[in-house]
Amino acid sequence: MIQYKTKEEIELLRISNLLVSKTLTELAKIIKPGITTLYLDEIAEKFIKDNGALPSFKGYGNPAFPFTCCISVNDAVVHGFPTKKELKDGDIISVDVGAYKNGFHGDSAYTFALGTIPEDVKKLLSVTKQSLYKGIEKATHGNRVGDIAFAVQNHTERENGYGVVRELVGHGVGRHLHEDPQVPNYGKRGTGAKLREGMVIAIEPMINLGKKEVYHDKDGWTIRTADGKPAAHYEHSIAIKKNAADILSSFTEIELAEKLNPELCSDY
Numbered sequence: 001m002i003q004y005k006t007k008e009e010i011e012l013l014r015i016s017n018l019l020v021s022k023t024l025t026e027l028a029k030i031i032k033p034g035i036t037t038l039y040l041d042e043i044a045e046k047f048i049k050d051n052g053a054l055p056s057f058k059g060y061g062n063p064a065f066p067f068t069c070c071i072s073v074n075d076a077v078v079h080g081f082p083t084k085k086e087l088k089d090g091d092i093i094s095v096d097v098g099a100y101k102n103g104f105h106g107d108s109a110y111t112f113a114l115g116t117i118p119e120d121v122k123k124l125l126s127v128t129k130q131s132l133y134k135g136i137e138k139a140t141h142g143n144r145v146g147d148i149a150f151a152v153q154n155h156t157e158r159e160n161g162y163g164v165v166r167e168l169v170g171h172g173v174g175r176h177l178h179e180d181p182q183v184p185n186y187g188k189r190g191t192g193a194k195l196r197e198g199m200v201i202a203i204e205p206m207i208n209l210g211k212k213e214v215y216h217d218k219d220g221w222t223i224r225t226a227d228g229k230p231a232a233h234y235e236h237s238i239a240i241k242k243n244a245a246d247i248l249s250s251f252t253e254i255e256l257a258e259k260l261n262p263e264l265c266s267d268y
Contacts, residue, residue, distance in 0.1 A: 025256075041068050092111055107249075173200055
């Protein structure tokens with residue numbers, strides 16, 4: 001069942017989502033070769049708690065997810081475990097974060113690139129981020145979930161030949177981290193749940209450089225590309241409005257920190 005939000009609840013959701021964006025910004029400032037993803041996770045957890053919130057992901061699911069962030073490196077699509085392995089030049093790192101504050105969850109994700117990366121990977125990051133906004137353009141009152149899905153799939157798969165993951169989807173977000181409706185990154189226009197004001201959804205393209213097929217790693221959580229090629233993941237939480245979606249999370253400060261960090265590639 002879809003849970004519609006009041007204007008006041010949407011503002012509380014904005015607070016939680018902007019905290020997630022600030023958390024990602026803090027990581028963008030410090031991420032570099034030689035750092036571990038476990039250290040990034042520790043920084044994120046401290047930042048979220050210092051701002052009066054709780055990590056949404058820690059303890060979520062069955063088996064319970066044991067970390068604050070999903071940090072997925074290279075061929076890991078999503079749900080990656082932070083580890084003690086040091087990052088290196090050429091890695092791409094997707095960081096998915098949730099924060100629970102004032103009774104509502106925020107949820108957003110961003111993919112970073114360290115140092116020098118191949119041109120085809122740069123294009124993957126660029127196209128995946130573009131597809132997020134193309135999906136958001138269709139997220140207006142009166143449209144349907146399939147309109148969002150088609151926009152993402154058309155830009156990534158049909159126009160650029162990438163693999164769109166089928167097993168994982170976006171979702172509603174609110175008092176619960178995952179709510180109805182499901183928001184796939186593939187589908188037909190004019191199908192799926194009708195979008196109405198008061199709905200809040202997380203749109204999150206998960207796009208593979210190669211084939212769409214994925215598999216579960218032995219940890220039971222990490223999803224990897226079947227062909228070992230890299231994947232990208234970007235996510236915004238948005239509120240449905242009549243003329244244009246209201247984006248509750250933000251990439252503005254993340255992108256600025258990305259440009260100011262000499263260890264990160266931002267020219268894509």
